[in-house]
Structure formats: C-alpha cells, structure tokens
Amino acid sequence: MEFSEIVRNTRTNAPLVHCITNYVTVNDCANIILASGASPIMADDALEVEDITSMCHALVINIGTLNVGTIESMLRAGRRANHLGHPVILDPVGVGASALRLQTIMQLLKEVKFSVIRGNISEIKTIYEGSGVTQGVDAVAEDKITEENLPQVIMLAKALSMRTGAVIAITGAIDVVAHGDIAYVIYNGHGMMSRITGTGCMLTGVIGSFCGANQDDLLMATAAAVSAMGLCGELAYNKMQVNAEGTGSFKVYLMDYMSLMDGEFLVRGAKVKIK
Template identity: 55%
Template sequence: MEALIHRVRGKNPLVHCITNYVTAGDCANMLLACGGSPIMADDLAEAAAITAGCDALVLNLGTPHAGTLPAMAAAGKQANQLGHPVVLDPVGVGASPFRRGAAEQLFREVQFSLIRGNISEVKALLNIRSQGKGVDAGALDAVTEETIPEGIALAQQLWAQTGAAVAITGVIDLVADGEGAYVIRGGHPMLSRITGSGCMLSAVCGAFLAVCPDKPVMAAAGAVSSMGLCGEIAAARLREGEGTGSFRTYLMDAMSLLDDQQWIGGTNIEYHKICHASLCSDR
C-alpha cells in the first residue's frame, strides 16, 4: 500500500466517471490532483465506447435519471468484459424508491469491484432501516469505536450479496471483504461540510483500483486514508476568516501534493483478519 500514490501518478489512469451534475467538476479536478485523468460521458450512444478506452469506471447515483441508467449499465458491462474495476457510489440510495430501484438494476447487470458509501447508504442497500438524511448519513447510524464490529459485519454482509469490496466512510472508515477489514481513523469534520467530498473520494478510489485491480480492498483503503489525510492537512491550513470555500481549495492542494512518505507518516490504519468467525488485529 505504501507505493500506491506513486503508482497512480506514474500510470496516470484514465477513469470514466458517470457522476452527478452537482460534483462533476470537483470529481474531475480531484482525479487530476491524485494523478489520474478524468473523462465523463453519460449518453448511451458513447458510454460503452468511452469505457473501453479507460482503466476504471465510477458510477454515481447522486442525480439519477432514466436516461442515464442505460448508459451506466452499458458502461459497466463493457468494463466487466475488459476486466476493469468498477466502483459504485450509491448516493442517497435510501432517499427514494427510484434510487433504490436504480441500484438494484445495476446490481443485476454489472459486477462491481467496490461499493463506496456512508453507513446509512450501506444499510439502505441491505434493506435495513437507517437514519439517513437525504444524501447524508444519519448521526444515529455513525460508526463509533464501540460499533466497529457491527460496521464491519454490515460491510461483509453487503460483500456476500454483491461480491464487491465495501468501503463505509464516516468518522471512522471501514473497508472490507470476506477475508478481513481495514479500520481507518483520521480525516476531519470539515469534509462533511462541503458538497461532494464523498463523490470525489469515489473518483479517487477508481484511480487507485486502476493501478491495483487485483486487490480492491487494499486499493480502496489507500484511497480512503489518502482523502482523510488530505482533509486533515486542509483543515490545518485554515486561518481566521477562512471557511468551507478555502477548505475545498486546500483539500485539492493537499491531494495534488501528497506523496507516499507523507501518507506513511500521516495515516492511521489497522487491518483485521477474519479468524474463525471473529476479528483479530494485524496492525
């Protein structure tokens, strides 16, 4: 994991994002900042062809509409045929039956490498009652030190249903599959006060998975921890009179300047293996 940032910057993977119109520009710029290259095409006429020339695909349900879903499915099928990683960001999936139906349709047609969402979104995908508020996680759903095992169990339940690695992001981040889970501490509350931090992270996950497609859990943990560290760096730069607008700029700056040595010295990650149906720590 220590060399992932170097690998992303060295390969400059092309990532196709079919994302939402609220955060499309932020996702593109964050991909450039982490060392990737963005392209976005949400018309059915070209979605598969664009995907064929890319290294990874990110599908985002932030502003779903009937015209986009066939393009998402076509792009996902093309990526599957080529063996390229596919990331799903189920933004606000519990907010409406349409979003839930869109996710179910994509699960039927596309094999995902990674599902990246907040805890309320993961619960909604599992048909578990959640406290989500629009596209945001509910405070009562949040992963705490006491509920880490329950959060990992939810991630592994979704993995069992979909075959995709699962990243649950929040105050404490969890990235898991059937073999074990990364527990990632860090980040900053300001990340939840700007629109699109999760969408940007999903795009970064696409770039990291593109250079490490055979280890999606490790790649996702690298991306998640990198974004958290950049949030800490950005918040530390804020001065009196500066707020969320400055934080957004500093976040992009931090990602564009991040290197592997800085990542090694600034992240807090634990890996927990599955040992006879229980968790054992392997730091």
C-alpha cells in the first residue's frame, strides 16, 4: 500500500474516530480529523464510551489533561475497541511529568493492546524505561532527535514496537515510525509547529483517521499521517511568511492544507527514508 492509497481510502471511507483527549486541544483535534477526511466523536464519560467506541472505526486515547474520572473511561473504551478489533492509538502526553500519568500509562499498556503509540522522544523513552522525566508536553532538550542520535532513536522505536506489538511513532525535528524491524524516517515538518498548542495531539488524531480507514497496513497509515502533518506544517509556514502573518494564521493554514491534501500531493511532498 502506498501513501496515495492511504489518503484516498481515508477520504473515501470517512472513518469515525472516537477521541478521549484533552480539553486544551479537543476542538483542534476534531477539526483536523475532519480536515483529514474522517469524522470525530469526542466522548469521555465512562457510562457511554463503550457504546460510542462500538460505532467507530478507531479509538484515540490522549492523557494531556488526565484526571481520575477519565482513567476508567480510557480502560473501558480501550478494552471494547480491542474486542471489536479496532485500531487504538495512544498519545502519552507528559507521561514523565507526574506519578499519576506514569501509573496510568503503565496500567493502560497492561490492560489495552495499542495499535500505535505516538509521542516525543522523552515520552517514548519514559515508557520504554518505565521511569523518567518530561518537560511538560515537550521533549527534554538533551533528547532532541538529530542525525547523530538517529540510529539510537530507531533502535528505541523498534525495541518498544517489538515489546508492545504497536507501531511506534517518535516525533520531533526528525520523525521515526517503526514496527518490528522496519522504520520510516520522515523529514517533513517545520519548527513553527512547536509554537502553537496541540500539533502533537492533532497528529495523533490524524493517525486515528488514517488507521481507521486503513486497518490492513497500520505502519504505512501512521507514516503517511506523520508525513502529511509535517508537509502541511511546511506549507503553512511558507504561506505565513509570504503574508507576513503570525502563529494564529499558521494554525489556520495548517488546517487548510490538511483539508486540501490528496494522495498525489502527499507523494510529491513526502520526505521519507526506510531504515
């Protein structure tokens, strides 16, 4: 399966994506899912999440604004999605920032089988090691992905993938998406994406969209989503610069370009190597 087919399937099938996500970015996540060609459902009450996820094609769990009330919702929805064979995508936002976050992620990994785990390098290292510190929702400075440490990042992604069975997406200045012994290294993106809230959360939503419509190739679907989001960031920055505008316009253009994305456009703009 190619990137062009991933995008085409998403727009043709318009999968429903159930999101249990954080209230800082919930509106942006809903809109980027719509822009990608899917439809979002944002529901986090424990009394309804099993019903909601049963009618969807993918589940996204994001712990960005974690609270005790939603932990049971995440577990119930995750187990239900597993029972139905739906892709389940985890975004372990700030997993090393508090004991509650780390304990919750460890419990989720124990009780729910995840199809994709997407985080920055610090978050993925924390999950792999079972302990660690993250700088809020951002990667710790010494954990930044560079060409020099890229081989170690690829090894980490592959090792965690083999341990969990999930596609591992480590995002940063360079992105790594791995499953088993295959890794995609993705060079799309722009630093401006870190200057607005929620680009990581939005990307996880797009991964949910692409995976919901392409359940037979979750690795390719995840890599396509990461590349598409990065490409939209590049184009949004260029347009912002041409018009001498700021970060508010950048976010709007990011959404615009995702809504205009088609398979051929992505294939032309993707900067991907396989390792």
